Each structure stands twice: as structure tokens, then as C-alpha cells.
Amino acid sequence: MEAVAKLRNNPTSTRKMRLVADLIRGKQVEQALGILQFNKKHPTTPLSKLLLSAIDNWKQKNAGSRPEDSNLYVKTIMVDQGVTIKRYTNAPQGRMYRLRKRSNHVTIVVDSKPIEVKADKK
Secondary structure: OOEEEEEEEEOOOHHHHHHHHHHHOOOEHHHHHHHHHOOOOOOHHHHHHHHHHHHHHHHHHOOOOOOOOOOEEEEEEEEEEOOOEEEEEEOHHHOEEEEEEOOEEEEEEEEEOOOOOOOOOO
16 A cells, blocks of 8 residues: 655755655665665755655554565655746846746655565475
8 A cells, every 4th residue: 555745845946856856766665765864965854754754654554564564665756846936136237137946846655565475386
């Protein structure tokens, strides 16, 4: 059974967040948390919190199951563009330059893979 967690209006550009999201797509949950913990990029902190939230949502849906026993992995992760706030800054000769403060929306879906039992062939 899958569980979903969403992060809305995160003040990071979509491109920077997608670079980190591509690292954990399809990975086991423990491996994805390790990748996020030791990566130096800025978006890893909100993404790791979001992944932990998705794991907790999965635990609530599957009461009595543990993520370690159920082979939990990141099924899908989507990063979409959010609202762009437009601001202005000073420029030479009395002009203005436009600043675009971008944001994004992130959706993580975690799911458990069926555990494969190998039968002995005789």
C-alpha cells in the first residue's frame, strides 16, 4: 500500500530540487535517507523531512508493519513549478532589474515491494 507526502511552495528553484530528487528516485528508503544526509546541496534538508513524513504516513496506513520488514522504496517523486514572486532591485542609471523568486511543489510516493521468496529447486 502506498503513501503520499506533499511539500508546497518550497522557496527553491525547480531545477535545483530536481537535481536532488533524481538521486533518490526508485531507491530504498534507508538508502535514500543516507544519500540526502550526506549530500551538500541546499534542497536536501526539506526533501529529507518530506521523505520522513511519507514514511510516517505509510506507517499510519499499515499499522503493525515496519518499513524495514516491508522493503519500502521511493516509488515516484515529482517536482513541479510553484508560484514565482516578482521583485525589483536597483540597477545603474536609475533603472530596475527584475528578480524572480521561484518556488516548487514536491510530491513523494512511497510503496512497499513484495518480498520475493525463493524456493529451492531439486
